Amino acid sequence: MTPLSEIYSINSKRFIQLAVVSACALVAAAVMAPDRAWSNLLIIAFYATTVSLGAALFLALTYVCGASWNVAFRRVPEAIAVGLFPFGLMLLGVLAMNYKLYEWHPHAEGDPGSLWFKEAWSSPPFWMARAALYLGIWFVLSRTIIGLSRRQDKSGSPRLTLANRRFSAMFLVVFAPTFALACCDWLMLLDPMWFSTIWGVYHFAGMVQATLSVMVLLAVSLRNRGPLAGIFSDDHLHDVGKLLLGFSCFWMYIWFSQYMLIWYTNMPEETSYYLLRTRGPWGPLMIANIVLNWVVPFFVLLPRPCKRSSSVMVRVAAVVLVGRWLDLYLMVFPATVGPTPVLGLAEISAAGLVIGLFGALFYRNFHKSPAVPNADPLLAESLHHHC
Numbered sequence: 001m002t003p004l005s006e007i008y009s010i011n012s013k014r015f016i017q018l019a020v021v022s023a024c025a026l027v028a029a030a031v032m033a034p035d036r037a038w039s040n041l042l043i044i045a046f047y048a049t050t051v052s053l054g055a056a057l058f059l060a061l062t063y064v065c066g067a068s069w070n071v072a073f074r075r076v077p078e079a080i081a082v083g084l085f086p087f088g089l090m091l092l093g094v095l096a097m098n099y100k101l102y103e104w105h106p107h108a109e110g111d112p113g114s115l116w117f118k119e120a121w122s123s124p125p126f127w128m129a130r131a132a133l134y135l136g137i138w139f140v141l142s143r144t145i146i147g148l149s150r151r152q153d154k155s156g157s158p159r160l161t162l163a164n165r166r167f168s169a170m171f172l173v174v175f176a177p178t179f180a181l182a183c184c185d186w187l188m189l190l191d192p193m194w195f196s197t198i199w200g201v202y203h204f205a206g207m208v209q210a211t212l213s214v215m216v217l218l219a220v221s222l223r224n225r226g227p228l229a230g231i232f233s234d235d236h237l238h239d240v241g242k243l244l245l246g247f248s249c250f251w252m253y254i255w256f257s258q259y260m261l262i263w264y265t266n267m268p269e270e271t272s273y274y275l276l277r278t279r280g281p282w283g284p285l286m287i288a289n290i291v292l293n294w295v296v297p298f299f300v301l302l303p304r305p306c307k308r309s310s311s312v313m314v315r316v317a318a319v320v321l322v323g324r325w326l327d328l329y330l331m332v333f334p335a336t337v338g339p340t341p342v343l344g345l346a347e348i349s350a351a352g353l354v355i356g357l358f359g360a361l362f363y364r365n366f367h368k369s370p371a372v373p374n375a376d377p378l379l380a381e382s383l384h385h386h387c
Contacts, residue, residue: 012363019356025349033346038098039336040350043328045091046186047210048354049135050203052087054211055080056142057175060168063145063161069239071382073232074373076219078146079366080211085143086361088135095131095186099124101336102189122189134182141171149373156375179204187328190335194273196258205251209293210324212244213317218362220310227371234308235387241307244297244320252294276334281341289330292323325351 030037055077062070070077095102104115104122120126144167152160180200188199196202216237222228262270278286296319306312333341373379 012360015356015359015363017356019353019360022349022352022356025345026353029344029346029349035337036342036346037350038094039332040346041094041097042091042186042336043325043332044350044354045087045094047325047328048083048087048358049091050207051211051214051358052081052084053138053142053175053179054207055215056084056138056145056171057208058211058215059142059145059149060171060175063164063168064172066165068378068381069236069385069387071373071376071378072385073215073219073228073236074149074376075366075369075371076215076222076228077211078149078369079362080214080218081142081146082365083358083361084135085139086357088139091186092128092131092135096128099128102127102185104192118192122192127185130181130185134178137174137178141167141174145171149376150369152375153370153373154375158377161377187331190332191273193269195270196262198254198258202251202254202258205247205254206293206324206327208247209244209251209297209320212240212247213320213324214358216240216244216313216317217321220314222366222371223310227366231372231383233385235385237310237313238304238307238387239385241301241313244313244316245301245307248294248297248301248320252290252298255290255294276339277330280339282330282334282339285326285330285341289323289326292319292326296320296323 026037026040058070058077059074059081061067062074102122103124104119145164148160148164148167183200183203187203188195219228219232219240220237223232259274262274276282297316300312300316301307306316329341329347
């Protein structure tokens, strides 16, 4: 039987190879179409950063709630959350490459004096400083939570669980406003005259969907390969499946709320966003977005046996991850590339780059600590969890 350390090493090397090949292809694509390359980098950097942040959010929520069901496979979201620092740096670099795109310029008739706040808010120095602040706060708090969890493996002190509950509460308080503002700064400002008051909530739903899907893929893979065999049970998978089903419905609810209110009021400064994305070649992609993010997970995961099936859950998770990419694609490309959707070398290589980097970072960090938090006082309850 192949040792686990060798399995981790082989997987890391394969993901690194994928990342290197994809990076070279993306550089070649950037020579031909720099705007497309930058837009793809923005999508994958935001995608990977928010998935890592979503894993930290999952840890914080379960600590604050005193949940025990997730303890057995806690190392999976912990290893995902560690990627917040490198992917956050990547996102900062991508934003700095094209910060002038976010700089405020009056795009509509009217008194420029009435737009003074937006102009001040989107000034490059203040805008970049906020981005660094958001990412710095998320990183410090998430690393504190992960560090205390791993210290418990050595000390066995139950007090570290209580400490993590306090830090998790701090994380949740800080997360809500900073995440909402970050989504507005990095994505909504691409359409400077358009706004949505539930933009942050919409991204929260999409982020949690994507994070749960990544957790499903990695936890099932680790169970099949041995580290979580007999640890990550069908009952754990069932609970993650219920969360994925619930958040797919929540995503659809927020999507419809945003669209319906804008359609009903019919104000030009609001409808412009959807007019571009629901007409012509973008229309089918908007429908596909709903199908991938809600229709498929909703109807497939309704039956109880489907949420307990590894093969079904893996397929649904893959569909949702593609759907999340398409959702971000629909936000970014119409504003930065043009009125016609494109799919080619730049998009494929960008996807390969983020998959390669994400996979390599995950296996590298998962290998650094025991696969199971053996000293956690709730571990026994988690191992015997039934739903």
